[in-house]
Amino acid sequence: MEHLRAFDVMAFSKGRYVVSVAKSAQDIVYAQDLRGLCFNLAGRDSDAFDPNCAHILIHSLVDNRLVGCFRMLSVTGETVQSSYSAQFYDLEALLSFKGPMIELGRFCIHPDAQHPDIIRIAWAALTAYVDECKISMLFGCTSFAGTDTSVHQEVFELLGKRHTAPSLWAPQVKSRDVFNFKRDGRAEFDTKQALARMPPLLRTYLLMGGVSDHAVFDRKLETMHVFTAVDINAIPKARKRLLRALVG
Numbered sequence: 001m002e003h004l005r006a007f008d009v010m011a012f013s014k015g016r017y018v019v020s021v022a023k024s025a026q027d028i029v030y031a032q033d034l035r036g037l038c039f040n041l042a043g044r045d046s047d048a049f050d051p052n053c054a055h056i057l058i059h060s061l062v063d064n065r066l067v068g069c070f071r072m073l074s075v076t077g078e079t080v081q082s083s084y085s086a087q088f089y090d091l092e093a094l095l096s097f098k099g100p101m102i103e104l105g106r107f108c109i110h111p112d113a114q115h116p117d118i119i120r121i122a123w124a125a126l127t128a129y130v131d132e133c134k135i136s137m138l139f140g141c142t143s144f145a146g147t148d149t150s151v152h153q154e155v156f157e158l159l160g161k162r163h164t165a166p167s168l169w170a171p172q173v174k175s176r177d178v179f180n181f182k183r184d185g186r187a188e189f190d191t192k193q194a195l196a197r198m199p200p201l202l203r204t205y206l207l208m209g210g211v212s213d214h215a216v217f218d219r220k221l222e223t224m225h226v227f228t229a230v231d232i233n234a235i236p237k238a239r240k241r242l243l244r245a246l247v248g
Helices: 002-009 025-038 116-133 149-162 191-197 200-205 237-247
Strands: 012-014 017-021 054-060 066-075 101-109 137-145 210-218 223-231
Touching (some): 012 116, 025 054, 025 101, 054 116, 066 116, 101 116, 116 200, 116 237
Antiparallel strands (some): 054 066, 066 101, 137 223, 210 223
16 A cells, blocks of 8 residues: 555646545545445445545535545455455456556546546546556446446447457456346447447546456446456557646
């Protein structure tokens, strides 16, 4: 956690938003309340992973309202099986991965604050952190609302045919409650419509990384998870320049 604490000094703004790291228990409660709102829970969302994570907050400079948040858990190949994602996916392929990794989780944007600068400043923060701490991989579970696969069918078609992860780190099936979208795919789908319906964070991920070949149902949160990862060394140089430009 030392390099996560070192990141605590970093805070910067873009447009009308500012990103920073939670510094108090109350800051984390605010993030958990936003997560509960975004996940349509009766109260705040919290779990056993929260105490070991750095919580990143995005506030509006207009009214200081919390409009976005996500958390980062520091892991290595030796500790990847203790990550949140490992509850749902067999991550044995990552046991031999070299270099520090960060698991991203609970990425939420307030439903009344869907501005593209929120995603941009989140990626600016991640880029600054990856560069400073020499992170080798970002990974996590991207959530789809609800558990009706037909609602997201075209998105799953696109993922299964064009964006599944390389065997070097692709996760295997662990959960008994999954939807194998690569196996169940149809012949045709509307790419434009699929991209439009895709979670915003996942669209950005796909410019740099890949996903699992199946979704896992999370009945507690009434969502579906798709494992997503970015191998930092595999990001094209042009894309890295664009991301670093966000920091400036």
